[in-house]
Amino acid sequence: xxxxxxxxxxxxxxxxxxxxxxxxxxxxxxxxxxxxxxxxxxxxxxxxxxxxxxxxxxxxxxxxxxxxxxxxxxxxxxxxxxxxxxxxx
Numbered sequence: 001x002x003x004x005x006x007x008x009x010x011x012x013x014x015x016x017x018x019x020x021x022x023x024x025x026x027x028x029x030x031x032x033x034x035x036x037x038x039x040x041x042x043x044x045x046x047x048x049x050x051x052x053x054x055x056x057x058x059x060x061x062x063x064x065x066x067x068x069x070x071x072x073x074x075x076x077x078x079x080x081x082x083x084x085x086x087x088x089x
Contacts, residue, residue, distance in 0.1 A: 047055070
């Protein structure tokens with residue numbers, strides 16, 4: 001499947017751009033790149049100190065709850081396996 005001279009050309013499952021399009025790369029100077037990075041970084045909304053502390057506390061609480069849950073599940077299976085092994089020996 002080949003389309004116009006600037007369109008994609010299908011070869012198997014891969015699509016390749018025509019030769020004219022392959023050599024066209026958006027070029028930007030390092031200064032322009034860093035200005036764009038700085039502009040995008042200024043749009044980031046950082047959480048407040050209170051939000052960060054609250055989120056940290058919630059992570060510790062949820063991690064503790066999961067640790068207790070998995071400890072209980074592990075203890076249950078361990079007791080079950082020990083009980084079943086008593087029949088073998």
